[in-house]
Amino acid sequence: MKKIIVLIMLLIATWGNSQTKQDSINTYKKRVLEDIEIYFLTSYYTQDGDNAAVTGGIGTEELTDLATNIVISIPLNDDDVLTIDATASSYTSASSSNLDPFTRTEGADGKVILIGSPWVESSGDSRQDIWFNGNVGYSHASDDRNKIWSANVNFAAEYDYTSIGFGGGYSWLFNKKNTEFGIKGNVFLDTWNPQSPIELESFSDDQDLNNGFFRGVDILDQNGEVIDKNGTNIWNPVSTTLVDDKNRNTFSVSFSFSQILSKNAQISFFLDLVQQNGWLSSPLQRVYFADRNNYYIGNPSSIPIYTTPQNIDVFQLADDIERLPNSRFKIPIGMRFNYYINEMFVLRTYYRFYTDDWGVTAHTLDLEIPVKITDKLTLYAAYRYYTQTKADYFAPYEVNLSSQDFYTSDFDLSDFNSNKYSIGISYTDIFTKMHIWKFYMKNADLRYSHYDRSTGLTSDIISIGFKSIFK
Numbered sequence: 261m262k263k264i265i266v267l268i269m270l271l272i273a274t275w276g277n278s279q280t281k282q283d284s285i286n287t288y289k290k291r292v293l294e295d296i297e298i299y300f301l302t303s304y305y306t307q308d309g310d311n312a313a314v315t316g317g318i319g320t321e322e323l324t325d326l327a328t329n330i331v332i333s334i335p336l337n338d339d340d341v342l343t344i345d346a347t348a349s350s351y352t353s354a355s356s357s358n359l360d361p362f363t364r365t366e367g368a369d370g371k372v373i374l375i376g377s378p379w380v381e382s383s384g385d386s387r388q389d390i391w392f393n394g395n396v397g398y399s400h401a402s403d404d405r406n407k408i409w410s411a412n413v414n415f416a417a418e419y420d421y422t423s424i425g426f427g428g429g430y431s432w433l434f435n436k437k438n439t440e441f442g443i444k445g446n447v448f449l450d451t452w453n454p455q456s457p458i459e460l461e462s463f464s465d466d467q468d469l470n471n472g473f474f475r476g477v478d479i480l481d482q483n484g485e486v487i488d489k490n491g492t493n494i495w496n497p498v499s500t501t502l503v504d505d506k507n508r509n510t511f512s513v514s515f516s517f518s519q520i521l522s523k524n525a526q527i528s529f530f531l532d533l534v535q536q537n538g539w540l541s542s543p544l545q546r547v548y549f550a551d552r553n554n555y556y557i558g559n560p561s562s563i564p565i566y567t568t569p570q571n572i573d574v575f576q577l578a579d580d581i582e583r584l585p586n587s588r589f590k591i592p593i594g595m596r597f598n599y600y601i602n603e604m605f606v607l608r609t610y611y612r613f614y615t616d617d618w619g620v621t622a623h624t625l626d627l628e629i630p631v632k633i634t635d636k637l638t639l640y641a642a643y644r645y646y647t648q649t650k651a652d653y654f655a656p657y658e659v660n661l662s663s664q665d666f667y668t669s670d671f672d673l674s675d676f677n678s679n680k681y682s683i684g685i686s687y688t689d690i691f692t693k694m695h696i697w698k699f700y701m702k703n704a705d706l707r708y709s710h711y712d713r714s715t716g717l718t719s720d721i722i723s724i725g726f727k728s729i730f731k
Contacts, residue, residue, distance in 0.1 A: 289338050290338075290405075291335060291338045292399075292405070293335040293341050294335065295335070295729040296333065296334050296729065297727060297729050298331070298332050298699070298727070298728050298730060299330070299332075299333075299727045300329070300725065300726045301328070301331075301725035302326075302723065303325075303326075303327050303721055304324075304326055304722055305323075305324065305720070305721040306324045306719065307321060307322070307711075307717060307718065307719035308718060308719075309321035309322075309671075309715065309717035309718065310569070311671040312354075312355035312358070312378060313582070313668075313670035314358050314359065314545055314546065315355065315361070315546060316378070316546040316548045316657050316658075316669050317670070317671065318378055318657045319355060319358065319377075320378070320380070320381060320569075321355055321717060323351060323352065323354065323355070324351065324352050325351040326351075327347060329345070329347040330344075331344070332345075339401050339402070339403070340398065340399065340400050341398070341399050342396070342397070343395075343399070344394075344396055344397075345394070345395040345396075346395075347391075348390060348392050349391040350388070350390050352388040353388070354381035354382075357382040357388075358376070358381070359382075359455055359457055359544060360382060360457075360458040361377065361380070361382045362374040362375065362575065363376065363382075371476055371477075372475070372476040372477050374477055374575075375558050375559065375574075376557065376558055376573075376574070376575035377571050377572045377573060377575055378575065379569045379572065390418075391416070391417070391418045392416065392418075393416040394414070394415050395412055395413070395414045395415075396412065396413050396414075397410060397412035398412070399411075406433045407430070407433070408430070408431040408433075410429045410430075410431075411429075412425075412426065412427050412428070414448070419455070420452065420454065420455045420544070421452050421453060422453070423448055423451075425446060425447060425448040426446070426447055427444060427445050427446030427447060429443060429445070430442065430444075438520040439518070440516075440517070440518040441515075441518075442514075442516040442517075442518075443514065444514045445511075445512065445514075446510075446511075446512045447509070447510070447511055447512075449507070449509050450507065450508040450538070451507060452508065453506075454502065454543040456502045456544070456581060457544070457578050457581065458473055459577045459578060460497055460502060460580075461502065463497060464497075467500060469489040477557060479494075479557060480557065480558075480560050480563070481553065481554070481555060481556075482554045484556075484561070484563050495555035495577050497578065497579060497580055498552075498662050499580055503539055503543050505539040505586065507538040507539065508537075508540060509538050510534065510535070511534070511535045511536075512534040512535070513532070513533050514531070514533075516528060516530045517530075523600075525598070525600070526596075526597070526598045527595065527598075528595065528596045528597075529593075530592075531593045532590070532591065533589075534589070534591070535588075536587065536588040537586060537587050540585065540587075540588055541582045541583050541584040542581075542582055544581075545581060546582075547579055547580050547581065547582055547583075547667050547668065548576065548669070549579045549658065549660055549661055549667075550661060552579050554576055555576070555577045556575060556576050557574070558575055559574045560574070567657065579662065580662075582667065583666050583667060583668075584618075584653055585618070585653075585666055587617075588616055589616060590614070591614070591616065592613070592614045593613050593614075594610065594612030594613060594624070595610075603632065604632050605631060606629070606630045606632075607627075608628040608630070609625075609628075610626035610627075610628075611623075611624065611626075618653065618673075619649065619652035619653075620649060620650070620651050621648065621649045622646065624646050625644070626643070627642065627643050628642035628682075629641050630686075636688050636689060638685070638688070639683075639685055639686075640683060640684035640686065642680075642682040642684075642709075643680070644679070644682075645679055646679075646680075647677045648675060648676065649675050650673060650674045650675040652666075653666040653668050653673070654668050654669070654670070654674050655667065655668075656669055656671075656674075657669055671717070676714045677713070678712065678713040679711070679712055680709055680710070680711045682707060682708065682709040682710075683707070683708055685705070685707075686703060686704070686705045687704045688703040689703065692729060698731050699729075699730055700728055700729050700730075701726065701727075702729055703726075703727050705723075705724065705725045706724050707722070708721070708722045708723075
């Protein structure tokens with residue numbers, strides 16, 4: 261009996277000593293994140309062009325967007341971090357406003373007069389909207405910091421869709437943390453609240469040109485003559501079925517590999533596999549066919565100049581909405597190479613190859629050179645070149661044929677080249693001396709980018725971001 265008691269006491273003492281050592285290790289273990297970090301970014305974006313997809317590949321693409329992003333990283337303990345990422349974006353879009361491009365007045369004879377143009381921004385409800393996205397992520401690091409797993413949930417909403425997403429990932433560092441391998445998976449389940457061009461939506465309800473939107477409205481043929489709505493020469497869209505599947509789902513898996521080559525060089529590779537299913541077309545976007553007669557509403561004298569910005573008062577009735585396959589498989593693969601030249605210059609490079617089963621092949625090349633002016637001040641200069649081939653189903657305004665199964669006039673799916681030029685300045689306070697109350701400034705960034713595309717689209721964005729810690 262005495263031997264048993266002695267043995268038990270010895271085990272307790274041994275466990276206690278082991279626990280004390282473990283507590284000591286935990287006490288001095290470096291935390292993954294020491295303090296709460298808050299990142300605030302706001303940006304203003306503007307663009308213009310002449311190939312709006314909402315109006316069939318012609319018309320104004322003018323758009324402005326003001327976005328704000330807040331990311332809060334919270335250390336839960338030595339190993340775990342909770343991240344809350346929220347973005348709100350308020351935009352005004354000239355092309356989206358032209359879902360209903362018409363202004364309505366009543367003539368002296370009691371007839372309804374409608375005036376619209378793909379080149380003039382409408383004041384409709386779809387002219388502006390707010391997009392919101394929220395993401396909550398959780399990550400856990402092992403005691404030796406060589407293994408990290410993460411999970412996240414996501415929600416996004418706009419006036420015509422909502423999205424719910426979730427995912428997770430795992431990273432493994434080895435070779436004295438000189439090598440890292442990662443894998444991530446994500447699922448996004450989207451639901452459309454379909455909004456369609458006003459003329460197609462109205463006609464699909466009762467297929468009567470004397471009711472609804474068309475009541476009391478003259479429809480013109482290509483020669484500017486008013487048609488007999490009860491005759492044989494009438495406007496008739498290709499299909500009266502607009503959206504028959506309100507779901508759009510995306511499944512992706514990503515692989516990454518990073519290697520420190522020397523004290524000056526690092527290289528990394530990535531591969532994504534993305535599968536999309538469901539309604540992948542946009543119900544907002546009109547299509548006009550080469551083998552269908554044209555019909556208009558508005559001023560007949562402007563029909564000859566319909567495809568020019570001089571047209572401000574006549575609008576062509578759509579033949580159909582964009583229709584694309586209900587599945588798409590994407591494969592982006594790329595690499596990054598960063599090289600520390602000296603205390604003043606760092607070279608950052610990026611290349612990506614992209615292909616999908618819609619016929620799009622693309623190449624992206626990015627070059628950035630940070631120039632360290634002082635310990636706290638860094639200047640940035642960056643250039644990005646992008647080129648892609650067109651999708652199998654793309655054709656410009658009035659080139660697609662109604663006999664095709666799939667068609668679009670969205671110039672995002674056309675063949676084009678683009679250039680993006682960026683400059684920026686970054687301020688870093690290593691010791692976080694600057695602070696307001698308990699918020700200590702860590703760094704601040706100001707960036708400006710100009711983008712131009714061979715299709716004529718141009719855009720500019722200016723952004724300012726602050727990262728601070730909360731003590």
